[in-house]
Amino acid sequence: MTTLRLVVVDDHPVVRDGLRGMLGTQPDFEIVGEAAGGAEALTVVEAVRPDVVLTDLRLPEPSGGALIRLLLERVPEVRVLVLTTHDTDADVLPAVEAGAIGYLLKDAPREELFRAVRAAARGExxxxPSVAAVLLSRVRPPKAPPSRRLSAREIEILALVARGRTNREVASALHISEATVKTHLLHIYAKLEVPDRAAAVDAAHRRGLL
Incomplete structure (x- = not known):
């Protein structure tokens, strides 16, 4: 079993303690560092080079998108998973544009958090759902009625995902770019109101789409 090395970044000690205790229940997780602010996070991440950084957005500077961008500049292989209470455009968009691999809210169930950490480590x-809706609203034409029906292409992509294909393998099979696959997946998550690919496959099976 591969052990995932994690760093937790949050300016509240109680939150860090809670996350450390929760994540520590998983045998494939190892907390290798923590930080209370952006500057400390940069130092810790450069020193220990973890697989995944779980970070809040509003921290002693640098924070938000600026911190994510700096983390990826200094340790390009790290995956940054945002874990916060904020899901407004002003929070979500800079974080995603800066390169965050995922964005969860702190009220997410623990199993969802565990799944998200593992998915982030795989580059997924x-x-x-509320964050996916924010992003979808940015690409949907103004005043367009929201549609929850998956397109033929989205079902095609989801069927490949259900067979265990990675984004790169899906892109190759359909002769499209990996970025296009990711965009389709974001639309799928928003339409099905799910946080990740595993939940999307489950929801699609339950709705008889696959």
């Missing part, structure tokens, strides 16, 4: 995008 994970979003809370």
């Amino acid at each position: 995008t994970v979003l809370s």
Whole structure:
């Protein structure tokens, strides 16, 4: 079993303690560092080079998108998973644009958090439903009625995901770019109101789409 090395970044000691205790229940997780602010996070992450950084957005500077961008500049292989209470455009968009692999809210169930950490380590995008809705609203034409019906292409992509294909393998099979696959997955998550690919496959099976 591969052990995932994690760093937790939050300016509240109680939150860090809670996350450390919760994540520590998983045999494949190892907390290798923590930080209370952006500057400390940069130092810790550069020193220990974890697989995944779980970070709040509003921290002693640098914070938000600026912190995410700096983390990825200094340790390009790290995956940054946002874990916060904020899901407004002003919070979500800069974080995603800066390169966050996922964005969860702190009220997410613990199993969802565990799944998100593992997915992030694999390079898969994970979003809370409300966050997916924010992103979808940015690409949907103004005043367009929301549609919850998956397109033929989205079902095609989801069927490949259900067979265990990675984003890269899906892109290759359908002769499209990996970025296009990720965009379709974001739309799927928003339409099905799910946070990640595993939940999307489950929801699609329950609705008879696959």
